Amino acid sequence: xxxxxxxxxxxxxxxxRFGETANESLGAVLRVSGLERLLGPGGIPRGKLTEVFGxxxxxxxxxxxxxxxxxxxxxxxxxxxxxxxxxxxxxxARAGVDVRRLIVARPASAAAARRCVDALxxxxxxxxxxxxxxxxxxxxxxxxxxxRLVAQAEKSGTALLVVSAGNLPAxxxxxxxxxxxxxxxxxxxDGSDGGAQLLGATATFEVAKARMAVRRHVAEFAxxxxxVVDTWPLCEGSAEAESRGLWRGESLDTSxxxxxxxxxxxxxxxxxxCRSLAREGPRAS
Amino acid sequence: xxxxxLVLPQFSIDVCLRAxxxxxxxxxxxxxxxxxxxIACASPDASGVIAGxxxxxxxxxxxxxxxxAREETLELAATGELLDALxxxxxxxCGVAPGxxxxxxxxxxxxxxxxxGAALAIAETLGFVHASAAVADDAFTARCAAMVAKRGASVxxxxxxxxxxxxxxxxxxxxxxxxxxxxxxxGLRTLGQIAALPDGPLAARFGERAREYARLARGGCDxxxxxxxxxxxHEIRFAFDGAVDRLETVLFTLRGCIADVTQRLAxxxxxxxxxxxxxxxxxxxxxxxxxxxxxxxxxAQTVFALCRIALEARDRPGALEAIVVRTAPCDRxxxxxxxxxxxxxxxxxxxxxxxxRLRATLDRHDVVAVQPTPARSRLPERMQTATAIESPGxxxxxxxxxxxVHVHGPPAPWAPxxxxxxxxxxxxxxxxxxxxxxxxxxxxxxxxRPIERDYYQLVDPAGSLLLVFRDARDQCWYVQxxxx
Numbered sequence: 106x107x108x109x110x111x112x113x114x115x116x117x118x119x120x121x122r123f124g125e126t127a128n129e130s131l132g133a134v135l136r137v138s139g140l141e142r143l144l145g146p147g148g149i150p151r152g153k154l155t156e157v158f159g160x161x162x163x164x165x166x167x168x169x170x171x172x173x174x175x176x177x178x179x180x181x182x183x184x185x186x187x188x189x190x191x192x193x194x195x196x197x198a199r200a201g202v203d204v205r206r207l208i209v210a211r212p213a214s215a216a217a218a219r220r221c222v223d224a225l226x227x228x229x230x231x232x233x234x235x236x237x238x239x240x241x242x243x244x245x246x247x248x249x250x251x252x253r254l255v256a257q258a259e260k261s262g263t264a265l266l267v268v269s270a271g272n273l274p275a276x277x278x279x280x281x282x283x284x285x286x287x288x289x290x291x292x293x294x295d296g297s298d299g300g301a302q303l304l305g306a307t308a309t310f311e312v313a314k315a316r317m318a319v320r321r322h323v324a325e326f327a328x329x330x331x332x333v334v335d336t337w338p339l340c341e342g343s344a345e346a347e348s349r350g351l352w353r354g355e356s357l358d359t360s361x362x363x364x365x366x367x368x369x370x371x372x373x374x375x376x377x378x379c380r381s382l383a384r385e386g387p388r389a390s
Numbered sequence: 391x392x393x394x395x396l397v398l399p400q401f402s403i404d405v406c407l408r409a410x411x412x413x414x415x416x417x418x419x420x421x422x423x424x425x426x427x428x429i430a431c432a433s434p435d436a437s438g439v440i441a442g443x444x445x446x447x448x449x450x451x452x453x454x455x456x457x458x459a460r461e462e463t464l465e466l467a468a469t470g471e472l473l474d475a476l477x478x479x480x481x482x483x484c485g486v487a488p489g490x491x492x493x494x495x496x497x498x499x500x501x502x503x504x505x506x507g508a509a510l511a512i513a514e515t516l517g518f519v520h521a522s523a524a525v526a527d528d529a530f531t532a533r534c535a536a537m538v539a540k541r542g543a544s545v546x547x548x549x550x551x552x553x554x555x556x557x558x559x560x561x562x563x564x565x566x567x568x569x570x571x572x573x574x575x576x577g578l579r580t581l582g583q584i585a586a587l588p589d590g591p592l593a594a595r596f597g598e599r600a601r602e603y604a605r606l607a608r609g610g611c612d613x614x615x616x617x618x619x620x621x622x623x624h625e626i627r628f629a630f631d632g633a634v635d636r637l638e639t640v641l642f643t644l645r646g647c648i649a650d651v652t653q654r655l656a657x658x659x660x661x662x663x664x665x666x667x668x669x670x671x672x673x674x675x676x677x678x679x680x681x682x683x684x685x686x687x688x689x690a691q692t693v694f695a696l697c698r699i700a701l702e703a704r705d706r707p708g709a710l711e712a713i714v715v716r717t718a719p720c721d722r723x724x725x726x727x728x729x730x731x732x733x734x735x736x737x738x739x740x741x742x743x744x745x746x747r748l749r750a751t752l753d754r755h756d757v758v759a760v761q762p763t764p765a766r767s768r769l770p771e772r773m774q775t776a777t778a779i780e781s782p783g784x785x786x787x788x789x790x791x792x793x794x795v796h797v798h799g800p801p802a803p804w805a806p807x808x809x810x811x812x813x814x815x816x817x818x819x820x821x822x823x824x825x826x827x828x829x830x831x832x833x834x835x836x837x838x839r840p841i842e843r844d845y846y847q848l849v850d851p852a853g854s855l856l857l858v859f860r861d862a863r864d865q866c867w868y869v870q871x872x873x874x
Contacts (some may be wrong), residue, residue, distance in 0.1 A: 139804060161852070161854050161872060161874065162853070162854035162855050162856070162872050162873055162874050163874065164806075164874060165874060166807035166809055166874035167804055167805065167806055167807045167874065169807070170804075170805075170807045171804055182737075182741065182785065189809070190812070191809035191810050191811065191812075191872075192760060192809075192810070193770070193773075193774065193807070193808045193809065193810040193871065194760040194761060194762040194773075194774040195762040195764060195770075195773050195774060195808075196805070196806075196807050196808040197760075197762075197807070198762045199805050200804065200805050200807060204759065204760060204761055204762065205759065205761070205785065206785055207759065207760070208744075208745075208748075208757065208758075208759070208779060208785070209757075209758050209759065209760050209776070210748060210752060210756060210757050210758075211752075211756045211757075211758070212751075212752060212756065213752075213753075213756070217703075217751065217752060220699070220702075220703060220751045221748060221751055221752060223747075224699070224744060224747030224748050224750075224751055225744060225747075225748070227743075227744070227747065228740040228741075228743045228744045228747075229740055230737065230740035230741040230743070230744040231744070288853065289806065289855050289873060289874075291825065291847075291849055291855050293825060293827065301825065301826070301827050302827045303827045303847045305805075305806065306806050306855060306873065308804075308806075326804055327804065328804050328805055328806040329804070329805055330805060330806065
């Protein structure tokens with residue numbers, strides 16, 4: 106029996122015996138909804154370092170937000186060390202992150218970021234700490250510093266998630282799990298007047314290094330923009346947008362572009378994307 | 391009991407003039423509030439300026455007006471000075487509010503009139519030229535007498551409070567919003583009229599607070615004189631034999647100093663929320679290093695850990711000749727342990743320690759909670775607000791875990807996360823053949839700095855999915871976000 110199947114059986118038996126919440130309270134992993142397709146029955150290990158790396162616009166931040174959303178669902182605190190000063194709260198909230206329980210730290214330098222992560226993982230107050238290195242952090246995390254962070258995370262049981270461009274050798278070396286974000290594939294839908302609208306994107310992730318998952322395993326995920334995308338992609342929800350007169354381009358622009366958008370689709374973009382993916386099915390190798 | 395009251399109606403302005411004597415003789419208005427957009431008070435020569443105006447309105451009303459921000463720290467220091475000086479005349483003094491002091495005027499050897507006169511003299515000596523003082527049976531009557539007197543001293547004879555108050559306007563009462571208008575509608579304009587009404591019907595019409603109004607109007611205020619709380623400063627200084635530049639040596643010394651200071655705090659059942667390290671260098675240069683604690687504590691271990699982080703966070707410690715550890719007990723009580731929820735208490739303690747470490751490492755404005763504020767603006771750079779996290783109470787950690795799961799419902803689908811680029815970076819105009827969606831026109835702030843943008847979601851030649859816009863004013867293209 107493969108290890109993943111054995112683990113599934115074990116989880117199922119624990120769930121039958123002690124209830125479904127018992128698995129989550131085991132605390133060994135941070136169970137991210139949907140990530141089991143990539144990592145099997147496991148998740149993002151707590152007390153370990155996980156690195157999500159990839160080029161610009163490859164989907165790595167979406168994975169980090171999904172991990173933070175998992176923390177929010179468990180009622181846990183989380184922290185986001187924003188070295189690139191690019192954290193966008195509406196996008197995080199839309200991904201399910203509880204921004205009321207999220208500490209956002211904005212260190213001015215790589216050294217300050219390191220100390221900041223050290224402070225965050227030391228006491229175990231946060232279930233997950235995301236270190237978003239941006240693109241200019243390379244070479245600033247040395248081996249001994251990384252070892253210290255990992256030791257502290259292990260002691261406190263904090264899931265340390267490093268989001269990088271793949272230029273941190275120390276993090277790569279100490280990571281228990283490395284996931285490569287391979288890229289986003291935008292999904293456009295043609296409108297009736299020839300214009301296009303963005304439904305969302307598909308993101309492909311590959312397990313680059315793992316102790317509990319299958320290496321080189323690849324899975325594709327649908328990243329859905331909300332229904333309001335056909336007017337303005339940054340609002341939180343359609344109800345709010347509608348209440349503010351933002352629905353279907355009415356107050357954005359009365360030009361022909363706005364009308365084009367409003368005529369373009371019968372179904373919502375999210376529904377269309379889900380239908381499209383359902384037809385194709387998730388691709389995993 | 392005879393209570394004296396010293397009222398300084400122009401307290402904020404006098405404090406401002408003490409700090410900036412060059413403004414003397416010019417009309418001054420003081421602004422307060424978080425945005426500093428409301429006039430709180432104005433000097434008598436600022437004709438037409440009233441509280442509640444905006445600075446722009448005030449300047450339009452009174453040309454040449456100087457608008458200064460209220461300085462709470464200076465006001466606090468001035469109040470302390472005033473109370474110190476009043477203590478030389480009365481055994482019991484009490485600062486009630488900025489510009490309002492009470493003192494015990496009973497059994498003073500020189501008599502009540504002399505006590506009030508002495509209080510006025512003290513105020514004038516300290517630079518508060520607009521002052522009035524009064525002595526009465528209770529604090530409210532003394533305050534009213536001082537406010538009515540405008541300038542100089544007055545004494546309300548013992549037992550004469552009700553008679554004195556009878557003719558004074560209702561507006562002197564600490565009225566709840568709207569009560570003044572309701573009294574006016576009912577034709578109740580003096581305190582004597584309020585005092586004459588029976589309590590029951592008054593309370594039935596105005597609520598229970600009306601009983602307090604009636605009691606004050608009859609001269610029955612029972613507000614006690616609270617003794618001043620002595621503010622003890624715990625400080626210890628350690629001078630090295632020579633200049634020390636090794637951090638380990640400094641930390642070893644620091645540990646002993648902190649243990650001593652926290653022992654003093656604990657011995658007095660006190661806690662502190664701020665420790666100040668003074669690093670004395672060669673040549674008499676003193677560097678101050680404040681270390682803020684997220685929650686009040688007297689734990690030597692916690693304080694030392696935070697001070698060590700603060701010292702280690704500095705790039706160059708340099709050679710030190712002496713080190714001073716200084717702290718003052720804070721007014722907040724020490725946190726109590728939750729009796730029936732140990733896990734929540736420990737989480738809060740862990741979070742407090744984490745926040746304290748972060749604050750020792752980063753600037754306070756760099757540790758924030760960021761809230762989306764889509765109702766505020768549709769521009770991405772204005773769609774979120776960052777608030778500094780000061781204490782564990784700023785994060786919602788009190789909620790039950792299972793309730794949190796229930797509240798959030800099913801997991802949200804994964805969504806492309808937008809990474810904000812602020813300020814937007816200018817780019818070359820994209821190719822006409824680049825896959826894109828848009829434009830989404832945003833027009834805002836036409837009343838101050840008009841913004842006209844056409845937003846697009848597009849894929850750049852490198853394959854990145856971007857949020858870009860074309861500024862309609864300069865026709866340039868900018869990238870404001872990356873979907874990642």
